[in-house]
Amino acid sequence: MQQCSTLREVDLIIRTASNGKYSLKDATILDVRILLSKERQGRYAPRNDVLEASYNVFEEVVELKSPNVILSLQCQTRTAENAFARKLCSRYRDHVEIKKIQVRGHDTIVVRGFHPSKYLNYTKNGLEWLRLR
Numbered sequence: 001m002q003q004c005s006t007l008r009e010v011d012l013i014i015r016t017a018s019n020g021k022y023s024l025k026d027a028t029i030l031d032v033r034i035l036l037s038k039e040r041q042g043r044y045a046p047r048n049d050v051l052e053a054s055y056n057v058f059e060e061v062v063e064l065k066s067p068n069v070i071l072s073l074q075c076q077t078r079t080a081e082n083a084f085a086r087k088l089c090s091r092y093r094d095h096v097e098i099k100k101i102q103v104r105g106h107d108t109i110v111v112r113g114f115h116p117s118k119y120l121n122y123t124k125n126g127l128e129w130l131r132l133r
Contacts, residue, residue: 009116009133010073017111028065032058032074032085055082066104073115090114 001007001024011024033054059082062070075092077085087101090112097112119132 005120006116009120010071013071013113013116027071028067030058030061032077032088052081055080055085059084063104066106067108069109069111070101072110072112075114088112092118 001011007024007029010027010029014022014024014027033051055077062084070088072088072090074088075090077089080086080089088110090097092114099110099112100107101110102108116133119129123129123132
């Protein structure tokens with residue numbers, strides 16, 4: 001975590017949202033997509049069937065974990081064939097969206113935000129950086 005600014009930021013988000021009650025240590029971090037950087041995704045160009053298979057595995061893991069809350073920080077599954085992956089797709093917005101979905105027969109709160117790399121890595125303007133954060 002010390003080498004990854006995104007994980008440090010997610011930890012801060014969790015701590016802030018829970019008034020310090022929870023941290024990244026209390027969370028399970030899952031990547032809905034294959035764990036490849038954008039550079040490697042471009043190099044390996046995973047086929048759609050491989051991505052869909054990763055969505056299916058992701059759904060199985062979430063069902064096994066049966067979480068009360070899911071913090072979704074991704075906007076890449078809007079066109080997925082997997083309905084569960086589509087439900088978790090966020091959009092880049094100025095506000096957080098909160099919905100309920102069913103996971104293994106119980107309500108799970110989904111908090112849809114956007115990936116912190118948007119401001120950590122791609123926003124140079126200090127005021128915009130703070131606004132997005």
